[in-house]
Amino acid sequence: MKIALANDHAGYALKEEVRELLQNEGHEVLDFGTYDEEACDLPDFIYPASLAVAEGKVDRGIFIDGVGYGSAMIANKIYGVSAAVCQDTFCAELARSHSNTNVLCIGGKIIGSALALEIVKVWMNTEFLSDIEKYKRRVDKVNDIAEKHLKKL
Ligand SMILES: O=C(CO)[C@H](O)[C@H](O)COP(=O)(O)O
DSSP, rough: EEEHHHHHHHHHHHHHHHHHHHHHOEEEEOOOOSSSSSSTTHHHHHHHHHHHHHTTTSSSEEEEEEOOOOOOOHTSTTOOOEEESSSSHHHHHHHHHTTOOOEEEEEETTSSSSHHHHHHHHHHHOOOTTTTTHHHHHHHHHHHHHHSOOOOO
């Protein structure tokens, strides 16, 4: 898959590890920055990466900041993006299998890199259970809300 990575200063170190994992597993990475640990403003990097997901320039996004929720707040404002913050592998599995998210947000300051990389692996390798009616129905309802309230690109 083609994956957009984006991060702020607090997520930079973990982003580098996630990039290595993804590339080792054969994925193509598009890195939207930031590219070091100098303090920056998260929206400057998460917004363009979210647009790349929404416009189909990448298959999915993985966004990393200090705790994860700032990235998810930004990403979920964009039509076509569905982002979850995950702090464990169970959450990562359901974020794909039940909720069909296309963006994973993780906090580089709250989980160790070994767990973070497990979360990435599970999220990358779990399919949406679209043939289970209740999950499809719920995701359709979320998408209906986006249709009503988010601006289409
Ligand atoms: O976790 C975050 C947002 O969800 C940010 O990484 C965090 O707010 C950055 O804070 P600071 O500029 O004090 O390092």
